[in-house]
Amino acid sequence: MESVPEVLSEQRSNLPAGPAAIQVEDLSTGYQDDPVLEHVQLSVAPGSLVGLIGPNGSGKSTLFKTMTGLQPPWQGRVLINGQPGRPGPEVAYVPQTETVDWSFPVTVGQVVMMGRYPRLGFLRWPRKPDHKIVDHALEMVGMGGFKSRQIGQLSGGQRQRVFLARALAQEPSILLLDEPVSGVDATTQHQIFELLDHLCKDGVTTIVASHDLSCVAQRFDQVLLLNRTVHGFGPPEDVLTQDLLNRTFQSHLLLLRLGNRTFVVEDPDHFHHD
Amino acid sequence: MIDWLMEPLGYTFLLRGFVAAIMIGVICAVVGTFVVLKGMAFIGDALAHIAFTGIVVAFLAGFSFYIGALIAAVLAALGIGAVSQRTGISTDTSIGIFFSGIFAAGIVLMSLGIQTYTIDLFSYLFGDILSVRRDDLISIMILGGIVLGIILIFYKELLFVSFDPVVAESAGLPARKLQMLLLILLSVTVVVSVQAVGVVLVVAMIVTPSATAYLLTDRFGVMMALGALFGAMSAVGGFYVSYYADVPSGGAIVLVATLLFAIVAIIGPKRRNFWKLATVSPEPSQHQHPA
Numbered sequence A: 001m002e003s004v005p006e007v008l009s010e011q012r013s014n015l016p017a018g019p020a021a022i023q024v025e026d027l028s029t030g031y032q033d034d035p036v037l038e039h040v041q042l043s044v045a046p047g048s049l050v051g052l053i054g055p056n057g058s059g060k061s062t063l064f065k066t067m068t069g070l071q072p073p074w075q076g077r078v079l080i081n082g083q084p085g086r087p088g089p090e091v092a093y094v095p096q097t098e099t100v101d102w103s104f105p106v107t108v109g110q111v112v113m114m115g116r117y118p119r120l121g122f123l124r125w126p127r128k129p130d131h132k133i134v135d136h137a138l139e140m141v142g143m144g145g146f147k148s149r150q151i152g153q154l155s156g157g158q159r160q161r162v163f164l165a166r167a168l169a170q171e172p173s174i175l176l177l178d179e180p181v182s183g184v185d186a187t188t189q190h191q192i193f194e195l196l197d198h199l200c201k202d203g204v205t206t207i208v209a210s211h212d213l214s215c216v217a218q219r220f221d222q223v224l225l226l227n228r229t230v231h232g233f234g235p236p237e238d239v240l241t242q243d244l245l246n247r248t249f250q251s252h253l254l255l256l257r258l259g260n261r262t263f264v265v266e267d268p269d270h271f272h273h274d
Numbered sequence B: 001m002i003d004w005l006m007e008p009l010g011y012t013f014l015l016r017g018f019v020a021a022i023m024i025g026v027i028c029a030v031v032g033t034f035v036v037l038k039g040m041a042f043i044g045d046a047l048a049h050i051a052f053t054g055i056v057v058a059f060l061a062g063f064s065f066y067i068g069a070l071i072a073a074v075l076a077a078l079g080i081g082a083v084s085q086r087t088g089i090s091t092d093t094s095i096g097i098f099f100s101g102i103f104a105a106g107i108v109l110m111s112l113g114i115q116t117y118t119i120d121l122f123s124y125l126f127g128d129i130l131s132v133r134r135d136d137l138i139s140i141m142i143l144g145g146i147v148l149g150i151i152l153i154f155y156k157e158l159l160f161v162s163f164d165p166v167v168a169e170s171a172g173l174p175a176r177k178l179q180m181l182l183l184i185l186l187s188v189t190v191v192v193s194v195q196a197v198g199v200v201l202v203v204a205m206i207v208t209p210s211a212t213a214y215l216l217t218d219r220f221g222v223m224m225a226l227g228a229l230f231g232a233m234s235a236v237g238g239f240y241v242s243y244y245a246d247v248p249s250g251g252a253i254v255l256v257a258t259l260l261f262a263i264v265a266i267i268g269p270k271r272r273n274f275w276k277l278a279t280v281s282p283e284p285s286q287h288q289h290p291a
């Protein structure tokens, strides 16, 4: 039971040729002197839609920050499309909590256009193709009608969709969404997952952090269980086992399988601590 | 009325002051747009006071006041930038202690030095736009032009980094360097404006016209342009008040700017918003996400 789960090293046979979209090699990192991630080993094939699961404080956001290049590794490395990862438009990151000032005088259209800035470069102004990309990104998240709204005049879910649109405007090959569906209604959640499915078919590698296990079990072709290190990575049916979940969450969860659907609930007989 | 307006402009030295006032009003508001939105007013005030000590040292050592003020303010900006990026916590107290101490040293040095030097350092405390000399105007134009040029070059990037530094950095923009650049631009702006409005009121010249513009628009570029307009109007209005009422130009200019703000705040469309901005006051470094 204490051995590394075999799904970790399992490669799927239909894996496309060429380098992994994201390759994490023996990564350890943390803040000040406290390690948060230790010996994380991971290889994500291009076009995967991965659900990243772990309890609060398990290091999901930290893993994203190392993948974007915001958080330097203490040990090991992250390769993005075969190259050492550093901040850039290839990897689009939508943080868990936007710390922006909502009274800032920018419109929805301007915020999404910011996603174009790194690709434009200094002294180059947005042109017609950029405006088209922005419009398209807003359409994809269902915010087409809100382009000239000031950013503060939106609901929480609408703001999150605008930041998703900004990430799409970067035209990334990798998309990292940190708990994007918290605080979003069921319809919007459904739309976002439709959109993610669509993006993956276009070859965009997407990792979505979530602590909604039932949602992950149904929506993702691969699940990554994280708590300090990788506890499991592979198709939901292989990874979402009682044993691996309890190890990841250090608590007791019940797996319910109804037909081909999987539900995860807390075991009412055990005290759950986050 | 026309005669009244044209009279001071007939004198070359006053015309110089008039042109300098407009230039300073514009630069202050353009830089002030970032200062207002990022809650950097306190840093601007600190830089102005530190610049004053640089001016005193320049006089005592016998070199150009611009060089003294620039060195002092830019060094202080780099120091403040390093401290606030490293800790990520509120650095107001350490900045406050640091700048007051340096300003105090400037005041003491001024009192000691003023017996042997006839030049009135008092005018750098409260501003004297009517005493702008030819080479002062040239310095204002060159330094102001550089500040405006750099903001034009990095306009998009400064906007992105000001709005959302974390995502801007993750998308590949040099966020920390741009934030440092903003501090340096602020320090140059302070130095350029000190002669016109004085150390004590420089921060008002930077913040008030932009804050007035903020009340009128939801768009960043419009805020900057309107701010520049209000800044120029305040500077010109203050210029005439200073000339006819024979009061320090800093007080006159800032009084006009404050009046403009009061008028817009009372009759303008989004009164409440400003107070929200004033109380939220976002921190410049935002590298922590609550888990």
Ligand SMILES: Nc1ncnc2c1ncn2[C@@H]1O[C@H](COP(=O)(O)OP(=O)(O)O)[C@@H](O)[C@H]1O
Residues within 6 Å of the ligand: A031, A032, A036, A054, A055, A056, A057, A058, A059, A060, A061, A062, A063, B287, B288, B289, B290, B291
């Ligand atoms: N900026 C930071 N400074 C110090 N500690 C941090 C910082 N960000 C996160 N942590 C700590 O690192 C651990 C992992 O956090 P995080 O990656 O945000 O986890 P998750 O996203 O899974 O909730 C937590 O214990 C958290 O308190």
Ligand SMILES: [Mg+2]
Residues within 6 Å of the ligand: A060, A061, A062, A096, A178, B291
């Ligand atoms: Mg998190």
